[in-house]
Amino acid sequence: MNDSSTPLAGARPTLAAVARLAGVSNSTASLAFSGTGPVSDATRERVLDAAKQLDYAGPDPRARSLRRGRSGIVGVVMEERVGDAFRDPIKIALLDGISDEIAAVDAGLLILTDAGETAQRIEDAPMDAVVLVGCSPRLDESVAMLRRRGIPLVAIEGDPADDVPSIGQDNREATRLAAQHLHDLGHRDVAIVTLPLPRDRARGPLTPAIVRGSGSTTATQRLAGARDVFPDAGGWTTRGSFVEEGRIAGAALLSESSRPTAIIAQSDLLAAGVIRAAEELGLEVPGDVSVVGFDGVRVDGLWPYDLTTLVQPAVEKGRAAGRAIVDMLEGRAPHPTSFTSNFHPGNTTAPPHP
Incomplete structure (x- = not known):
């Protein structure tokens, strides 16, 4: 055997x-x-x-499904430093999905970031194809850079260009569903904690100028979904999907005298940070403030909370991107696709105090 x-x-x-x-x-x-x-x-x-x-x-550059002379490497461009990316379970799930599919052509992964100090690596790294993770505010710059090299591209989320196949996510519709859940519970004073919006990833209050200058499709779509239900909702923009960034945002929003009764966070890690900030301020979740996340990942240290969130199929999104890469490398037309999220009502949301 x-x-x-x-x-x-x-x-x-x-x-x-x-x-x-x-x-x-x-x-x-x-x-x-x-x-x-x-x-x-x-x-x-x-x-x-x-x-x-x-x-x-x-990885074998002579693998039968790769053209002669190729490197046997597929690049994945992320918006944060590599070490930070591996603190995000969504990024790990995406990489696992991509790896599962490109194994069919025996290609390996090369992780790059689109931060300014690594831009030269994106220009020069030996790669046969590239997957762009579209929640980056610098996605358009990465697309332009890689197009000059003539490298096949696939984007996970984002809106890079008409001729770049994209693996989509129902960010606006899913966030609208979560926002409507809060509205149905009776919440009217709601704040939003966003993924990075400005290109420099500066954190701070969510101002109209920052929203107008956003380069991140994912964050912008999720913001639009929340504002479909709460058009006047303010909030805070963060430097990335990290628990500490959520804590900073939560502390800023919940320390105000007229604090919101609910917060919509654009990732589960940010939501966990908001909950931590609420606890540090002596507030109860969901009694004093309801919290909603996005992703559906396990966050260490969140017990006894069962986070109300949108569960996205991250591994499947990675696999779809990997299949598109394999199709292009083997001379076939890739098939763009889009995924939907499932709403999970947990124990972090409840009606506001009368």
Whole structure:
């Protein structure tokens, strides 16, 4: 009987086989080879040992499904520093989904960021194709840069250009549903904590000027969904989807004398931070303030709260992007697609105090 982690005689071993033998995800195995993710030394050694056992030398630029002369590398451009990206479970899920699909052409991942100090890497890195994570406020700059190189592109969310296939998410509709839930509970004074809006990712009050200058499609769509129900809602824009950013935003909004009775956060990590700020101020959730998130991920330390949130299929979005990349590399037309979120009513929302 042939072990599933052992290639057949004469067959070239694959990254997926290495990942199985090492007991890690495809994305972790890929990043262990590329050196662009926060993979521990112990994990990297385990992956390399598995590769040695299977006689796997890394992504093969001569793989049959890649054109001759290609690098065998698919780039993923994210909006924050690599270490920060790996603090976000949504980003990890997207990478796992992409890795699952590009394993079919035995390609590896290269993680890049669109921060100014790494722009040259985006221009020069050896890549056959690129997945752009569209919640970045600098998405248009990355698209222009990569187009000059003639590299096939796929965007996860965002609105990069008509000729760039996009993997969409119902951000506006989903957030409108969450906002309507709060409205139906009786809330009228609602604030919004957003993902980065300005290109410099500066945090601060959500002003009309910041909204007009937003470069982030994801954050803008989610903001529009909340304002479909609460058109006058103010709020706070953050530097990224981190618990600490949510805590800072929550402290600023809930310290006001006329604090909101509910807060819509554009990620579950931000929502967890808002809840932490409420607790630090001696407020009860949901008794004094209701909190809604977006993503549907597990956040460490959130118990006993069951966050009211929108659950998005992040792994499936990554797989759809990976399939589009494989299609383009093999000369087929990619198929853009869009995903819907499921509303999860938890125990962090309730009617406001009379």
